[in-house]
Amino acid sequence: MVVEHTMASPAPSSTDTMTSTSTSNSVEELDITINTKCSLCTETYTIPKVLSCFHTFCQPCLEKMQEIPEKIQCPTCRQETLLPASGVVGLLPDYAVSNLLEANAEIGNALSCTGCKSKDTNAVARCFDCANFLCPNCVMAHQFMHCFEGHRVLTLGELQNKNDQEVNVEKSVTCSQHKNEIMKYFCKVCETPICKECTQGDHKGHEHDVTTEVGGKQVEMLRHLVDEAKVKANNLRGASKSVEHSSNRLQILFHKAQNEINDTYNFYLSMLEERKQECLKELDGVYNSKQVSLSAVTQKMQDSIEKLYQSAEFIEKLTKYASVTETLMFKRVLDSRIQSIINYNPDVSAQSMFDIEFVSNYQAIQVGVRNTFGYIRQTADLNMPPKPQPIARPNGVKMPRHPNGSLGLLPNGTGSLFEPNPLTKAFGSNSSLNSFCTTTSTTTTSSNGYEKWSSGGFEIMQNGGGSVVGSNGGVGDVFSTAASTTLPDPVMDLTSKLITASLYPPKISHIKRQKMIYHCKFGEFGVMEGQFTEPSGVAVNAQNDIIVADTNNHRIQIFDREGRFKFQFGECGKRDGQLLYPNRVSVVRSSGDIVVTERSPTHQVQIYNQYGQFVCKFGANILQHPRGVTVDNKGRIIIVECKVMRVIIFDQMGNVLHKFSCSKHLEFPNGVVVNDKEEIFISDNRAHCVKVFSYQGVFLRQIGGEGVTNYPIGVGINQAGEILIADNHNNFNLTIFTQEGQLINALESKVKHAQCFDVALMDDSSVVLASKDYRLYVYRYNNYQLPNIGM
Numbered sequence: 001m002v003v004e005h006t007m008a009s010p011a012p013s014s015t016d017t018m019t020s021t022s023t024s025n026s027v028e029e030l031d032i033t034i035n036t037k038c039s040l041c042t043e044t045y046t047i048p049k050v051l052s053c054f055h056t057f058c059q060p061c062l063e064k065m066q067e068i069p070e071k072i073q074c075p076t077c078r079q080e081t082l083l084p085a086s087g088v089v090g091l092l093p094d095y096a097v098s099n100l101l102e103a104n105a106e107i108g109n110a111l112s113c114t115g116c117k118s119k120d121t122n123a124v125a126r127c128f129d130c131a132n133f134l135c136p137n138c139v140m141a142h143q144f145m146h147c148f149e150g151h152r153v154l155t156l157g158e159l160q161n162k163n164d165q166e167v168n169v170e171k172s173v174t175c176s177q178h179k180n181e182i183m184k185y186f187c188k189v190c191e192t193p194i195c196k197e198c199t200q201g202d203h204k205g206h207e208h209d210v211t212t213e214v215g216g217k218q219v220e221m222l223r224h225l226v227d228e229a230k231v232k233a234n235n236l237r238g239a240s241k242s243v244e245h246s247s248n249r250l251q252i253l254f255h256k257a258q259n260e261i262n263d264t265y266n267f268y269l270s271m272l273e274e275r276k277q278e279c280l281k282e283l284d285g286v287y288n289s290k291q292v293s294l295s296a297v298t299q300k301m302q303d304s305i306e307k308l309y310q311s312a313e314f315i316e317k318l319t320k321y322a323s324v325t326e327t328l329m330f331k332r333v334l335d336s337r338i339q340s341i342i343n344y345n346p347d348v349s350a351q352s353m354f355d356i357e358f359v360s361n362y363q364a365i366q367v368g369v370r371n372t373f374g375y376i377r378q379t380a381d382l383n384m385p386p387k388p389q390p391i392a393r394p395n396g397v398k399m400p401r402h403p404n405g406s407l408g409l410l411p412n413g414t415g416s417l418f419e420p421n422p423l424t425k426a427f428g429s430n431s432s433l434n435s436f437c438t439t440t441s442t443t444t445t446s447s448n449g450y451e452k453w454s455s456g457g458f459e460i461m462q463n464g465g466g467s468v469v470g471s472n473g474g475v476g477d478v479f480s481t482a483a484s485t486t487l488p489d490p491v492m493d494l495t496s497k498l499i500t501a502s503l504y505p506p507k508i509s510h511i512k513r514q515k516m517i518y519h520c521k522f523g524e525f526g527v528m529e530g531q532f533t534e535p536s537g538v539a540v541n542a543q544n545d546i547i548v549a550d551t552n553n554h555r556i557q558i559f560d561r562e563g564r565f566k567f568q569f570g571e572c573g574k575r576d577g578q579l580l581y582p583n584r585v586s587v588v589r590s591s592g593d594i595v596v597t598e599r600s601p602t603h604q605v606q607i608y609n610q611y612g613q614f615v616c617k618f619g620a621n622i623l624q625h626p627r628g629v630t631v632d633n634k635g636r637i638i639i640v641e642c643k644v645m646r647v648i649i650f651d652q653m654g655n656v657l658h659k660f661s662c663s664k665h666l667e668f669p670n671g672v673v674v675n676d677k678e679e680i681f682i683s684d685n686r687a688h689c690v691k692v693f694s695y696q697g698v699f700l701r702q703i704g705g706e707g708v709t710n711y712p713i714g715v716g717i718n719q720a721g722e723i724l725i726a727d728n729h730n731n732f733n734l735t736i737f738t739q740e741g742q743l744i745n746a747l748e749s750k751v752k753h754a755q756c757f758d759v760a761l762m763d764d765s766s767v768v769l770a771s772k773d774y775r776l777y778v779y780r781y782n783n784y785q786l787p788n789i790g791m
Helices: 059-065 095-106 136-144 156-165 215-321 324-328 331-343 362-372 422-427 432-444 449-455 489-503
Strands: 017-021 031-035 048-050 056-058 071-073 080-082 125-127 132-134 153-155 185-187 192-194 357-360 476-479 514-516 518-522 535-540 546-550 555-559 565-569 582-587 594-598 605-608 614-618 626-631 637-641 646-650 656-661 669-674 679-684 689-694 699-703 712-717 723-727 733-737 743-749 756-761 766-771 776-780
Touching: 031 095, 048 059, 056 059, 125 136, 132 136, 136 153, 153 156, 215 324, 215 331, 535 766, 546 582, 546 776, 555 582, 582 626, 594 626, 637 669, 637 679, 669 712, 679 712, 689 712, 712 756, 723 756, 723 766
Parallel strands: 514 743, 535 582, 535 756, 626 669
Antiparallel strands: 017 031, 048 056, 071 080, 125 132, 125 153, 185 192, 357 476, 518 776, 535 546, 546 555, 555 565, 582 594, 594 605, 605 614, 626 637, 637 646, 646 656, 669 679, 679 689, 689 699, 712 723, 723 733, 733 743, 756 766, 766 776
């Protein structure tokens, strides 16, 4: 047996972990916990290897999960580690874990052999070259087999004696290139320990500075580096609090701006109502005036008719009963009267003189609302690129975006943050519409832009001088064709089309969708009953009660099917009965138990009964990023995790029944549902579809796709067994398929919504939508006829 001089570290506790404390007093102390079990196989480490992210795993576990020869991805943080030519074997071992295992074995704890496949044989020695603990058979193999020649093997008893005698002697490490050489030199240029052979080979020459006395100094430098890291961590913690303060301030300003937008909207409504009444009053005046004129003409015609009949009757009487001379006595008078009546010829064919109409100036309304409603002003607090958010836009319009990420209108009312005015592009710089935009720009920069907008002053003049938009407020004007001339219809149509094409690009829709409206909505921002700060998850129980995960309020709220508050449970904390950022909910249909998942920092599952009483919790050591949760007809809990792209199936006691990775098929899962055939349907937001897997992790098929189910936010199965995929792309869309993937129906909401969090299905063919505007909406989707779906 080849024996080398070794030193063991102080003996730790006999438990699976060991805790130590940093000796530095200049910064915050850290508790260091060393785990002796691999997180992949949950067994004691076998040849522990360290990745570049400083996560430790067993060498056999890493070899099993390795897919690419030259690199490996950490299963915990997903960081990639470039491998040496020898592969996983060439990675540095975790000396701390190995020494801790050795220390545990020295104080009498049984340790299994890691050199062979047998897990029932206790180790009696340790090989420092293989980094294995050896059973008697493996010790004999190291003595007689040539492949183990030169390996340093010590029995556990010898290790104990040597540690008792030489506590202060440093444990030696052999060179990876020269197996029998101990690394007792240090190259300052390469910053690595080397052996004597290395000093004569790769590290020979003036460019290399080799010494034997810098080990302590280098370790001290590492300690100083640790101190600097802790100081930096403290600084970042303080900065994080500042960012959190800014986030709270941003939330306050957001709600303030939201209220101002609502106030502006209400003001617009009041001004529109006022303008409506003015137009109706003006219409009444014009109508009454025309009616009076028509009545006067009618009366005059009736008088003329009576005079003519009267004159004719008088002449007939004279010619019948009077002589010729007597009749001629009245000839001059009769000729004059009758001739004057005959010469009266009212122009009854000129009906246009008495026409009346209301000219709606839709193009002026479009431009005017954009220029006068207001704009979003922002300042960049952090030096980071902006992240675009889904924004509900009318008719699928994509607003112009500035290169810095801003979205909205300029204060000068041009309608864009960086592009020329869309009307200017549509009609040219010499167009009268361009002067209209200049007028509105002046209006919006006044002290009260709404006052000028509501009091008029807007006018678009065509080249011929005719008035298109009246000066009574820009909404529309009552025109009488007897008093004014309107723009010819073809020109009006062309103008409307040009402005519409400029301001509202045509919406590209791949399928025709039926419109649907919500019949119930409830909720608002706040912390009281029936209020939310982030309704991240929603579910429905057998009684059609609506269960909402109010994440930032750390509670679950229950409402009836009409949105009336029933009760709530949960409070901020980590003890039983407390919640910490619950983000998704599901229901066990048979018992009514409520399954709640929590996001960071707990990453766990909690179960409450139907009355909100705590039952159990589990999964904190297994789950990493729970995103979607559902319960099948046998009470099994299926959870899909984002980032790690994994599905885990639990029973209701928290035991893992099965788990599998979906990283090859999923991009960003967010919702999950299962059928009675043990098929798992997962909505993939970034893949624009739903992916279907078996309970064993076999990929089966895909439902939907880009252009049909863009950026889905959830998936469900209704009473008829149909698959409903919800997305929030432009509208709130609901697309219905068979479980095999055949398209059945497609619907969209009439109203726009903010970014949506989650959806749940009710038994009466309704869908509950949790929206970012702190409200929940209930839509019915079975009252609409099947559209003529065309691609």
